[in-house]
Amino acid sequence: MTNARKARQATAEKAAKLRAEQAAKEKRRRIGLVAGAAAIVLALGGGITAIVMTAQSQQKEEDARLAATKLDGLKEYEDLDANHVETPVTYEQTPPVGGNHNPTWLNCGIYAEPVPNENAVHALEHGAVWITYRDDVPESQVEQLKDEVGNQTYMLLSPYPSQENPITLSSWGTQMSVDTADDPRIEKYIKEYKQGPKTPEPGAACTGGVGTPEG
Template identity: 45%
Template sequence: MNKKRSQENQDRQARLAAIQAQQRAGERKRSALIFGGIGAVILAIIIAVTLVIVNQVQVNRDREAAAAEPIQDVQEFPDVTFNHVEAPVQYEQSPPVGGDHNPVWTNCGVYTEPIPNENSVHSMEHGAVWVTYNPDIGQAEIDKLTDLVGSRSYVLLSPFPGLDSPVAASAWGLQLKVDSADDERLTTFLDKYIQGEQTREPGAACSGGLTPAGRAS
């Protein structure tokens, strides 16, 4: 009788050990699946981030290469004056690309109303690019220009009533007029001429000056 009970106990222990071994194997399998899944997700994230970085590096290289080349249809005005004056100025170019200007510059940013020529010319002397648009181009085009300017520093964006093209980008002694906010030359113009070689006073501020009405950002 005792022998039979002993055998039964051994059998139960064997079955229990088998069940426990099976459970441990299942747990190891689940852990492997969980950690394998986590590893796959992490790997996918690493690959995605790497692709984004590589793509952005290539985009930056392409933009730098484009900015290093002459931009088609950019007009140059090398002989503009640069005196400080208090009186209004009659500029030869419209929008102006330089010349005598107010002692106070326009603070860089996005404006929904026209801004003073004389102060904005001073901003360009500090290395700003002034992007202007005919107010009749429509809100969709204006939104594209706002996105183009984005959070860039040393940029002015404003309407310019009477502008003879839909959009113009002006830097000190330089100007590009285009028919659409989608024109890729606008991006190249910004990349090339924000604080570019044409800047008369590199590093000078584009804040702490005049903030005209209509500033949006």
């Protein structure tokens, strides 16, 4: 074999070896990428699982807390009239919990001024919970009540200067009063009586009536 031929053969062998090394290196790189991606997926999956399990645990604790909360002071009223009338109505309860009312319901939401009883009672007939507060309730507590109502449907919040207690929650046929906005009974009451068992017309509209709530 001539020297030139030997040189060409050596060059070809060297090139083949280099290609083989590069192919092996690329294979290892792909394997590493796949393994890394798999590890990330597993890690993310584990993290998501942990988040879900934590959320479920917190929800169970919250449900248990609400279940243990007793609605002390709850009052119930039966056999309430529910006729539509155009005239003012004198109610036995303050705020009212039902009875004859205006043909047009009050739009649910947050009000900065007192609202008409007759329209609010119609909203109760549709399953709303109406939270009212006296003028002497601190603004910080009013803000807490606003946060509680938030963007929930079938909720009313308004001042009611003449009521006896600082804060009162009313739904059709039920009522409960508390002294402060952080009372745990508020959340329990809403859960039990918004669209609750006494609602005469569950699911009826709480928008499209009268009143312009701020939130």
